[in-house]
Amino acid sequence: MQESGFRSGFVAVIGRPNVGKSTLTNRIIGQKIAITSNKPQTTRNRIRTVYTCERGQIVFVDTPGIHKAKNRLGEYMMTAAKRTVSEADLILWLVEADEYVGPGDRSIGEQMRALKVPVILVINKIDAKKKEEIPGIINIYKDLCDPVEIVPVSALKGYNVDVLVDQIFKYLPEGVAFFDEDTVTDQTIRQIVAELIREKALRCLGDEVPHGVAVMIESMNFKKNIVDIEATVICEKDSHKGIMIGKGGSMLRKIGSAARYEIEKLLEKQVNLQIWIKVKKDWRDSDVLLKNMGYDRKELTNDQL
Numbered sequence: 001m002q003e004s005g006f007r008s009g010f011v012a013v014i015g016r017p018n019v020g021k022s023t024l025t026n027r028i029i030g031q032k033i034a035i036t037s038n039k040p041q042t043t044r045n046r047i048r049t050v051y052t053c054e055r056g057q058i059v060f061v062d063t064p065g066i067h068k069a070k071n072r073l074g075e076y077m078m079t080a081a082k083r084t085v086s087e088a089d090l091i092l093w094l095v096e097a098d099e100y101v102g103p104g105d106r107s108i109g110e111q112m113r114a115l116k117v118p119v120i121l122v123i124n125k126i127d128a129k130k131k132e133e134i135p136g137i138i139n140i141y142k143d144l145c146d147p148v149e150i151v152p153v154s155a156l157k158g159y160n161v162d163v164l165v166d167q168i169f170k171y172l173p174e175g176v177a178f179f180d181e182d183t184v185t186d187q188t189i190r191q192i193v194a195e196l197i198r199e200k201a202l203r204c205l206g207d208e209v210p211h212g213v214a215v216m217i218e219s220m221n222f223k224k225n226i227v228d229i230e231a232t233v234i235c236e237k238d239s240h241k242g243i244m245i246g247k248g249g250s251m252l253r254k255i256g257s258a259a260r261y262e263i264e265k266l267l268e269k270q271v272n273l274q275i276w277i278k279v280k281k282d283w284r285d286s287d288v289l290l291k292n293m294g295y296d297r298k299e300l301t302n303d304q305l
Contacts, residue, residue: 007056009089009172012117016104019094020124024155025049025060028165029184048186050179055169057177061088085111090171091119092164093145097126097137097152101144109144118171121147122164127154190217193263197231197275200258204251205244212236213244214283226270229263234280241277252277 013021029049051058085091093112095105112119121141126134134152142150149167153160185192194215201213214234221228233255235241245252252275260273 005055006174006176007169007172008058008175008177010059010061010087010178011090011092011168011172012085012088013060013062013092013094014085014108015094016102016108019096020155021062021094022047024092024094024122024124024153024161025062027155027158027161028058028060031184050183050185051165052177052179052181052183056172056175057179057181058165058168058172059178060092085115085117088117089173090168091115091117092122092168093119093147094122094124095141097123097129097134099133099137099140101140105141106144112145112147118148119145120164120167120171121145121150123150123152124155126152127157127159189267190220192266193217193220193229194231196262196266197233197255197259197273200255200262201233201244204255204258212240212283222269226272227263227267228272228274230274230276232276232278234278234283236279236281236283238279241279244277 013025015021025047026049028051047062049060049062051060091112093108123134123137123141129137138150138152148171151160151164151167153164155161179186187195194217198213198215201215205213212235216232216234218230218232219228233244235244243251244255246254256273256275259275260271263273264271
């Protein structure tokens with residue numbers, strides 16, 4: 001039986017693309033669940049990660065970065081983000097430590113003001129600023145919404161993250177655990193492995209291939225000391241396929257090597273990883289292909305959207 005005072009709830013992590021949402025949740029959980037890269041819209045699904053201690057349980061829901069949808073995949077991502085916010089007990093709104101407030105943040109601020117859910121404003125990447133600059137940045141952002149707390153952090157370096165966790169528990173209701181204490185995510189191993197491969201593809205390719213890359217795990221075969229994994233990386237153009245394979249297969253080997261290293265750390269087993277590249281033209285606008293890849297907008301539709 002859980003002790004009196006045990007707090008639990010769902011915390012939506014929102015913000016513009018590339019402000020460090022996945023980095024923050026990975027830091028708090030203590031292991032890599034959500035992928036990160038310097039490309040926007042890296043997170044596509046609602047990824048739930050679970051932090052449990054003697055004080056209670058926080059279920060973080062890392063949402064896709066809020067942006068204007070340009071295709072069916074974008075619509076799916078925005079639907080996921082909106083539903084996450086509507087169901088949350090608390091919202092963490094991440095912004096970058098910057099004196100310039102763009103229209104994207106102003107729009108999010110307006111939406112936050114209209115909600116009845118408490119908002120903690122998290123000013124990330126303060127390690128890139130001088131200490132004396134932080135109060136001025138806080139003053140700029142605090143007027144965008146009506147946050148219950150403002151916490152400056154560096155998700156990358158871990159600065160002030162423990163303070164943020166304390167503040168989160170302060171605003172969660174008393175309740176019971178939603179997951180057992182050993183659970184760190186509701187993502188399947190296949191989903192995490194696919195995302196790790198996609199992350200390495202994004203990192204290795206840089207700006208050479210646009211964001212239209214997806215990964216499907218064809219098979220995972222667990223043996224005593226090794227795991228055989230077959231994966232397909234989907235791109236949208238023949239020219240992208242050539243870039244992803246590289247001269248003599250060099251780029252594909254680079255992606256595979258980087259992904260295998262991360263997967264072996266995750267599974268704590270030797271991994272035999274085979275990757276193929278396939279072209280699916282305009283897959284981000286195909287309802288059938290999106291559903292096959294796990295992006296089913298209909299499953300997210302409810303009366304609140």
